[in-house]
Amino acid sequence: MTDVGTVVAFWMLAVITVGAALMVVAVRNLVHAVLFLVLSFIGVAGLYITLSADFVAIAQILIYVGAISVLIIFALLLTPRASRDNAETFLQGPALVLAAVFGLTVGAVALVTDWDVAGRGPFSETAAAIGEALLDKYVLPFEIASVLLLAAMVGAIVLVRED
Amino acid sequence: MPLFLAQWWDLRDLGNAAGAFLEWLGDWGPDWLPYTVSAIVGCLAIVLFLVPSQFVFAWAERRLIGRIQSRLGPNRVGPFGLLQTVADTIKLLTKEAITTRNADRWVFWLAPVVVLVPSVVVFAVLPFGEGMIVADLNVGVLFLAAVGSVNAIVVFMAGWSSNNKFALLGAMREVAMLISYEIPQVLALLGVVIFTNTMSLGGIVRWQDHYNTWLLFLQPLAVVVYLIAGSVEINRTPTDIAEAESEIVAGYHTEYSGIKFGFFYAGEYFGGFAIAAIVATLYLGGWSLWGLEEWVPGWIIFLAKLYAVFWLFMWMRGTLPRLRIDQLMGFAWKFLLPLTLINIFVVGLEVLLWQENDLAAGVVLPAFAVTNLVLAVVLTVAWARLLGHARPGLRPRRARLMQELGAIVYGQES
Incomplete structure (x- = not known):
């Protein structure tokens, strides 16, 4: 930067x-x-x-x-x-508390963590690398997500079907 | 491209002159100056090409459709009615831009301004010539899809803020159409990406130039799908259910008048040019034309292809009747989507075959072209027959969502 x-x-x-x-x-x-x-x-x-x-x-x-x-x-x-x-909602108080706690946690983690500074320049092409990672190293999570989405789609069709 | 001299005076590629100017600017000024200047020059160039094209084509379209429909078209203002667009623009500028009392003031004002953004931004990643490209993104094809999807938000802003039932109905129809046709559209683009192995639009044109072919021949099915989906995205007549005059006045821009309407009108043309330019780049080889680009400037070839595709849109508008909303929606999901999925599968197989066996491109590509053409024809006919012959029990009894979106389903009005 x-x-x-x-x-x-x-x-x-x-x-x-x-x-x-x-x-x-x-x-x-x-x-x-x-x-x-x-x-x-x-x-x-x-x-x-x-x-x-x-x-x-x-x-x-x-x-x-x-x-x-x-x-x-x-x-x-x-x-x-x-x-x-x-x-207006009665959840205003709890939501504020939750947001404050979340903000504090994220802020604290961001400050405490010892961030690695990237030594290399920008990626030349990210799309191919992402595709390779999804179909090679992370193929199981990828397939699980696909099945989940398919199930959601079938569920939606079943819900609106009338007979 | 051995003959491109990369000299500033070589007008076959205006990118040379711009590049030389920026280099000089970089030597002379601070680091950030060339970037800023190139961005401004690029934006100006795009607008300078879009606005005159819109002026000419607004006239040409009316004349052409007049001829198609055995009318005269505009022929009173200037020779052949050439100044009609100028007169119309003056009229739009001087008319009152009404904001209705119950309209949502901010969103109502914002929508006509934002409507131009997606279609203009598309041109930033399209190569007008080998070096004439504002930003050759690595993810260019995805960028086209992303920018196209933003249209839905703009149309919704216009329709909702008008506080008018016709405007809202038109907007909801358009949004429903856009998210349905986005899927076959993106899947049609994917075939190109699989063949060329790159998402950069400059790279796709170079691939077509290198193999001396157009992706039109390798992807006949995808071209047709993309043209149909593109015509839905810019809602021109066969698919203009978002502003169907005989059903919902003018759809999402019913309440707009004066120059604010003018922006929507211009936006429609800009969107049309954008789709035509995408087709010309991805499927018709962009600035390359089998060696002719050595003699004729590449940007002239590109513009000629762009206008030819736009002419196809005008032809469609003049000859085809408007489709009903449930027909159009069913067409996207039941016809285009399965066909594009099969197309991608076949393309994947072909590329795998080609690269695993290390076959010569000169033999393989013509074979693929013939295979894909036959496949496109067979698939289209077979699928249409399959859908047409489906037993009545398998067809949906009524288009439920369609009716809720404001369509009248004929024969089931009750």
Whole structure:
């Protein structure tokens, strides 16, 4: 993180990501919250790019911006009473405590850990390496995840089937 | 490419001039200057190509569809009605851009601005010539898919913020279409990636140039699937259920007027150019044309291919009637998806055969081309017959989700 461009990009993206994430909690309108969530996802994708993880960055946009947020939007619009407001909830106190504990843990771990500084330059091509790792070293977790997704898909079809 | 001189005055590839200028800039200024300047120059070049193309094609499309449908088309403003687009633009600029009282003000304003972003950004990774590429990403093909998927959010923003039932229905239809057609679209692109063994678009064009072929011949099925899915993504007429005039006024941009509507209108053309450019790059060999690129600038070849593909879209718009939403949705899941899956399987087998046995490309590629063409025809016909002959009990009784999204399923109105 020595050159100016990376530092400037990092701080801009960090402000966008964290600011948008805060707005997700703060805004009253749930659809606005989803749109801020999308902005936050895009910021995270930008951060991946500064880490020269191009494949992960693009996958972040493809999956989170293109699919997950659309799923959230569908869920929002198909549930009654939703899309009106970010209503008051009795879980506010516990949620705050949980968030504070989580933040403290992550912060503490980040400070305490003795991070390795990468000596090599950026990866030349990450996609091929990821593909090789998924189908070679990590083939079992990969297959388990595939079976899980297949089961979820079959389950969804069974649930909406009418007869 | 031995004959490319890499001199700044070699106009066969404008990348040479830009590269020389940036090198000079790098010698003279600080490190970050060439990057910034190249980004700005790239953006300007893309916009300078898109806006005039849109002006010309907005006129050409109306004339062409007029001819197809035995009408005159615009012929009053200027010679052959050439100035019609200029007149229309002035009209759009001077009209009031109404914001309805119950609209969600911020999102309503933001949507027409953001709608241009995905289709313009696509051009950043497309090679106009051998060196004329703003960013030759290693994950270019994935980038195309990712940027295309962002469209759904923009359309939803426009439709939801209008606070109008037609706008919301149009937006939900479009989102449903986009997430359905994204799958066959990406699977169609995967065949290209398996053949070329790279996701960089510059690399894919170089592969086609090296083997002196177009992926169109190796992937006939995928090209057709991609064209159909692309036509859904930019919702032009055979698949424009998101703004079907006879059903839901104008879909997600019903409430937009003036220049804000103009942005959606331009966005539709930019999206069309983007899809046409992707087809030209991935399947038609981009800037290469069997040696002709030594004499004719590569960017002219690329633009010619792009406009030819766009002309195909205009032809489709002029001749084909609009599909019903449940037909279109079923087509994606029951027809395109299985065919693209089989296509990928076959491509994988072929590449495995080719590389394991170390066969000569000159023998193998024509054989693959013939095999894939036969396979495409046989599969399409067989699958269509299979679906058409399915017993009535196997067909869905009513398109449930479709009705909830606002479609009228004929014969089952009750």
